[in-house]
Each structure stands twice: as C-alpha cells, then as structure tokens.
Amino acid sequence: MKRGTFIKTSLMSLPMLSLKQTEALASERPQKGFKVADGDNRLHESVKLDGVVPIDFKVLSKDTDGDLAVMTSSNNPKATGPPLHIHPDFDEIFYVTKGEVKFKVGEEIFFLKVGDNVFIPRNVPHCFTIVSEIPATFLIIAQPAAKLEEFFRAYGKVEKMTPEIGMRLMAEHNMKVVGPPLTVD
Numbered sequence: 001m002k003r004g005t006f007i008k009t010s011l012m013s014l015p016m017l018s019l020k021q022t023e024a025l026a027s028e029r030p031q032k033g034f035k036v037a038d039g040d041n042r043l044h045e046s047v048k049l050d051g052v053v054p055i056d057f058k059v060l061s062k063d064t065d066g067d068l069a070v071m072t073s074s075n076n077p078k079a080t081g082p083p084l085h086i087h088p089d090f091d092e093i094f095y096v097t098k099g100e101v102k103f104k105v106g107e108e109i110f111f112l113k114v115g116d117n118v119f120i121p122r123n124v125p126h127c128f129t130i131v132s133e134i135p136a137t138f139l140i141i142a143q144p145a146a147k148l149e150e151f152f153r154a155y156g157k158v159e160k161m162t163p164e165i166g167m168r169l170m171a172e173h174n175m176k177v178v179g180p181p182l183t184v185d
Contacts, residue, residue, distance in 0.1 A: 047156040061145030069145035074137040081129040084179030089146035099136030147173040
C-alpha cells in the first residue's frame with residue numbers, strides 16, 4: 001500500500017455532511033475558546049442551592065451540543081448532601097478542591113480529600129455528605145450533560161427544600177431517589 005493510501009481511503013469512507021448540516025453544527029457550538037473565572041458562572045447567573053451553595057456553570061450543555069456539562073459547587077456545609085439517587089442519562093465525576101467529602105457509590109464508601117476524584121457510572125446509586133469542618137468545594141462533570149443544569153436551576157429557585165420537593169425535582173429531571181442521605185458517621 002502506498003504511503004497515504006490508508007488515510008485517503010479512510011477519509012473517503014466518512015459520511016459527507018451537507019453545507020446546511022455543517023453550518024447547523026458550527027452555529028450550535030462556540031467558535032472560539034472562553035474563560036470562566038473562579039467564582040463566576042458561564043452566563044453570569046446566580047444559582048444557589050438552599051441559599052448558601054453556589055453552583056457555577058463553567059461549560060454549558062449548549063457549548064458542547066449536549067456532550068458535556070462542567071460546574072463547581074462551593075460552600076457545601078458539613079453534613080449536607082443529596083439522598084441516594086440514580087440517573088440513567090449521564091456519568092458523573094466529582095473532583096474535590098476544598099474540604100473532605102464522603103461518597104457512597106453502589107455498595108462502596110469513598111473518602112475524598114483535596115485532589116481526589118470519584119467516577120460515578122450512570123444507573124449506579126450514589127450520594128455524598130460533607131465530613132470536613134470547613135465547607136467543601138468540588139468540580140462536577142456530567143457526560144453527557146442530560147438535564148443536570150436544568151435540575152440545579154430549578155433547585156436554586158426553591159425557597160425551602162423539602163424531601164418531597166427534592167424527589168419531585170429529581171423525577172422531573174430524569175433522576176430517581178432510591179434511598180436516604182448519607183450520614184457523617
């Protein structure tokens with residue numbers, strides 16, 4: 001085989017997009033890189049859970065055509081976290097940047113400190129709680145993005161969260177509560 005034949009043959013087997021399809025793809029994604037500063041939100045919106053936990057969207061689902069969402073959650077107080085839940089639409093990664101967090105993923109318990117991360121496959125029951133005296137901060141990556149941004153925006157509008165409201169919001173965003181929250185002990 002002559003040099004370059006493989007590449008040429010491989011490229012010829014790729015599906016060709018019409019000009020309209022190419023333009024549609026290009027218009028949905030940013031055409032250049034962007035920066036979102038620490039403590040800021042991609043759209044400069046204010047989303048706070050329970051009035052004290054900022055969720056800062058860093059990469060929006062619309063930036064990646066739904067392939068990915070990246071956000072930070074900061075100021076998470078000790079002994080707080082969601083109930084045991086699943087989401088069938090996305091995998092999730094948490095990367096701790098401040099504090100210490102106890103995770104339950106399936107039947108395993110993980111203690112994460114600064115610099116640690118945990119991968120949570122879709123459909124695996126999981127929850128966490130903050131175990132450090134200082135509030136925890138972590139990066140959250142959802143792949144694909146699914147409805148996680150919309151869930152946090154809806155949660156941020158709730159004045160007083162209750163287990164019933166939380167279960168309803170999760171159900172509306174294709175997540176399901178399957179058990180109680182994790183305790184610090």
